Amino acid sequence: MAEVTIKNIVKRYGELEVIHGVNVDIADGEFVVLVGPSGCGKSTLLRMIAGLEPISGGDLSIGKRIVNTMPPKDRDIAMVFQSYALYPHKTVAENMGFSLKIKGAPKAEIDAKVRQAAGVLDLTKLLDRYPRQLSGGQRQRVAMGRAIVRNPQVFLFDEPLSNLDAKLRVAMRVEIKELHQRLKTTTIYVTHDQIEAMTMADKIVVMKDGYVEQIGAPLDLYDNPANVFVAGFIGSPSMNFLRGRIRSEGGVQRFVSDHGSVLPVKPIEVEDGRPVIYGVRPEHIGLGAEGLAVKVAVVEPTGAETQLFARAGEDTIDALLRDRVGVRAGEAVNFVIDPQKAHVFDQQTTKRLS
Amino acid sequence: MGSNRTGWLLLAPTLIILGGFGIVPFIYVLWVSFHQWNPFGANPAMIYNGADNFRRLVFDTEFLQSVWFTMQFGFFAVVSEIVIGYLLAQLLMRDFPGKSIFRTIHTLPLIVAPIVVGSVWRLMTTPSIGIIPYYLNHWFGYQMNIGSSATAAFVTTVVMDIWHWTPLVTLTLLAAIVGLPKDPFEQAQIDGANRWQIFWHITLPMIRPAILATVFIRLMDALRTVDEIWMLTGGGPGAATRYVGLHIWKIVFPKTDYGYGSAISVIVLYLTLVMCWLLYVGLVAPRVKRST
Numbered sequence: 122m123a124e125v126t127i128k129n130i131v132k133r134y135g136e137l138e139v140i141h142g143v144n145v146d147i148a149d150g151e152f153v154v155l156v157g158p159s160g161c162g163k164s165t166l167l168r169m170i171a172g173l174e175p176i177s178g179g180d181l182s183i184g185k186r187i188v189n190t191m192p193p194k195d196r197d198i199a200m201v202f203q204s205y206a207l208y209p210h211k212t213v214a215e216n217m218g219f220s221l222k223i224k225g226a227p228k229a230e231i232d233a234k235v236r237q238a239a240g241v242l243d244l245t246k247l248l249d250r251y252p253r254q255l256s257g258g259q260r261q262r263v264a265m266g267r268a269i270v271r272n273p274q275v276f277l278f279d280e281p282l283s284n285l286d287a288k289l290r291v292a293m294r295v296e297i298k299e300l301h302q303r304l305k306t307t308t309i310y311v312t313h314d315q316i317e318a319m320t321m322a323d324k325i326v327v328m329k330d331g332y333v334e335q336i337g338a339p340l341d342l343y344d345n346p347a348n349v350f351v352a353g354f355i356g357s358p359s360m361n362f363l364r365g366r367i368r369s370e371g372g373v374q375r376f377v378s379d380h381g382s383v384l385p386v387k388p389i390e391v392e393d394g395r396p397v398i399y400g401v402r403p404e405h406i407g408l409g410a411e412g413l414a415v416k417v418a419v420v421e422p423t424g425a426e427t428q429l430f431a432r433a434g435e436d437t438i439d440a441l442l443r444d445r446v447g448v449r450a451g452e453a454v455n456f457v458i459d460p461q462k463a464h465v466f467d468q469q470t471t472k473r474l475s
Numbered sequence: 476m477g478s479n480r481t482g483w484l485l486l487a488p489t490l491i492i493l494g495g496f497g498i499v500p501f502i503y504v505l506w507v508s509f510h511q512w513n514p515f516g517a518n519p520a521m522i523y524n525g526a527d528n529f530r531r532l533v534f535d536t537e538f539l540q541s542v543w544f545t546m547q548f549g550f551f552a553v554v555s556e557i558v559i560g561y562l563l564a565q566l567l568m569r570d571f572p573g574k575s576i577f578r579t580i581h582t583l584p585l586i587v588a589p590i591v592v593g594s595v596w597r598l599m600t601t602p603s604i605g606i607i608p609y610y611l612n613h614w615f616g617y618q619m620n621i622g623s624s625a626t627a628a629f630v631t632t633v634v635m636d637i638w639h640w641t642p643l644v645t646l647t648l649l650a651a652i653v654g655l656p657k658d659p660f661e662q663a664q665i666d667g668a669n670r671w672q673i674f675w676h677i678t679l680p681m682i683r684p685a686i687l688a689t690v691f692i693r694l695m696d697a698l699r700t701v702d703e704i705w706m707l708t709g710g711g712p713g714a715a716t717r718y719v720g721l722h723i724w725k726i727v728f729p730k731t732d733y734g735y736g737s738a739i740s741v742i743v744l745y746l747t748l749v750m751c752w753l754l755y756v757g758l759v760a761p762r763v764k765r766s767t
Contacts, residue, residue, distance in 0.1 A: 171661075171665060172664075172665075173661050173664070173665075192664070193661075193664040193665045194664055194665070194666070194667040194668065194669065195667075196665075198665060199665065200661075200662065200665045202658045202661070202662065204656070204658045205658075206656075206658030206659050206661065206662040207659070207662075208659050208662075208663075208676075208677060208680075209659070209681065210680040210681060210683070211680075219663075219666050219668075219676070220666035220667050223666060223667050223668045223672055223676075224667060267662075267666075271666075
């Protein structure tokens with residue numbers, strides 16, 4: 122186990138710079154998720170940590186050693202690929218034991234470690250099978266077993282659940298998290314799925330276009346997003362955004378959208394008439410007697426909750442209600458927003474003001 | 476019924492060609508192999524002589540020797556072609572200046588007719604005018620004469636076959652290598668394997684089917700080479716390069732012993748099948764069995 126320090130890491134392909142000086146400190150035993158839309162550089166960053174991509178600038182250290190130019194085989198890491206990358210011509214046991222065999226470990230030791238990992242992952246019955254005879258979830262587990270057998274300093278996961286169906290994905294998510302709690306090995310996990318990030322991470326690194334947008338604990342990112350991008354990326358359904366200005370009337374600040382909707386804000390220190398973006402999460406909107414008058418466009422009941430897509434004039438607002446409501450499409454209702462949970466972002470910089 | 480007829484109609488061209496050029500001649504050869512037949516001799520009739528031809532060839536040292544030479548030829552040629560072909564395929568996976576020109580030139584031998592290959596190599600190896608003996612003498616002081624040295628002749632036939640057929644191996648293996656997934660190789664690096672271990676444990680097993688297919692094709696081809704060898708050495712010196720194909724040709728045409736030549740053809744076909752079967756049993760079957 123080891124800490125990983127990413128200091129000013131830059132990645133260039135010829136003239137094109139794709140990662141622009143990223144800094145992340147990962148503590149020993151921490152579960153860090155790199156999350157962002159496709160093309161944000163998260164996989165490239167992971168591959169640089171693995172040693173599969175050369176580092177163009179900055180320092181990468183694992184443990185206390187700087188490993189910038191160290192080949193992957195010497196970094197003492199294990200990686201789980203999205204495609205699982207199992208050796209098709211080797212059995213499950215051979216796949217899992219390969220790294221030990223390469224090191225010249227005695228056969229008995231390899232067997233013992235493979236059996237132990239197989240026990241942990243419920244693969245014991247499959248040890249003599251070939252990858253093509255396994256289901257997606259089983260292959261995924263073999264790939265993880267191969268990583269566990271190594272007992273490496275760092276686990277790297279590159280979108281490991283993307284090829285699984287929704288149900289299995291949730292199950293594997295739990296398994297990976299449990300595994301981490303048991304092994305306490307430093308883990309870096311790449312995903313584009315913010316739910317995976319939220320549910321698994323000790324710390325989330327949100328990336329976009331080769332920059333780090335924000336680093337923080339999952340709920341911290343949810344409660345205090347640094348900017349519009351993070352606010353919109355974290356949380357599902359996504360946060361509502363309205364463009365408009367802050368207006369003060371009789372010492373009370375309000376947000377007035379470009380289309381005229383008036384919404385409450387908590388007191389913030391900005392000048393009157395400042396162009397801002399107003400953000401509120403659908404789950405922080407309720408129904409009430411007073412508030413923003415809207416017309417419901419679509420009602421989506423899912424059992425546990427009900428999602429309402431509504432229009433206030435030209436503005437579109439989406440609300441997620443915890444209980445079942447007898448609202449029908451076309452009905453007029455009032456949306457009540459808790460000003461403490463609403464965010465105000467600068468239109469120019471998109472940074473959070475409130 | 477109608478669709479059945481359409482099916483047969485669609486199959487007909489293949490069946491006619493296969494039957495006309497494959498099965499009928501084979502049955503004819505099989506038929507001739509049980510006869511004594513010299514159509515240009517005093518008695519041009521086919522005389523049935525049972526298994527006499529086969530009995531004769533079991534004790535025919537000339538024939539047995541040619542089989543032994545052929546197997547050596549096939550072994551050295553095919554093994555070298557696989558090794559060189561693999562290295563060239565790996566080279567073509569990388570970028571280097573002039574790669575596409577190299578690839579084109581390197582493939583050219585494939586489109587040259589064997590008889591022409593034989594002629595060119597004969598010119599190149601003829602002492603006093605050939606470029607190869609000249610430089611071997613110039614650089615190493617070696618007097619090369621494939622007309623008098625059995626070893627030189629044998630090596631030259633092998634080298635010629637390598638020159639002619641390695642490009643085929645390169646192309647086949649290149650196709651196999653290009654088609655490999657990238658991830659297992661990265662995984663192997665992370666698993667701690669060095670280049671040689673990756674080659675041995677990952678690359679080789681993954682392109683194994685392509686290698687085996689190439690070995691089968693090349694081996695069957697090498698075992699029936701006639702024209703190149705005939706042009707280059709004529710089977711000499713002595714019988715040093717008289718491989719079975721050439722041996723059969725010599726029996727059937729100059730000696731006009733059709734019955735005996737046919738019997739040898741049948742046996743050679745049988746031997747080829749047996750060798751391929753042994754290869755299959757030894758190399759392919761264990762894998763298939765393990766993986767099901």
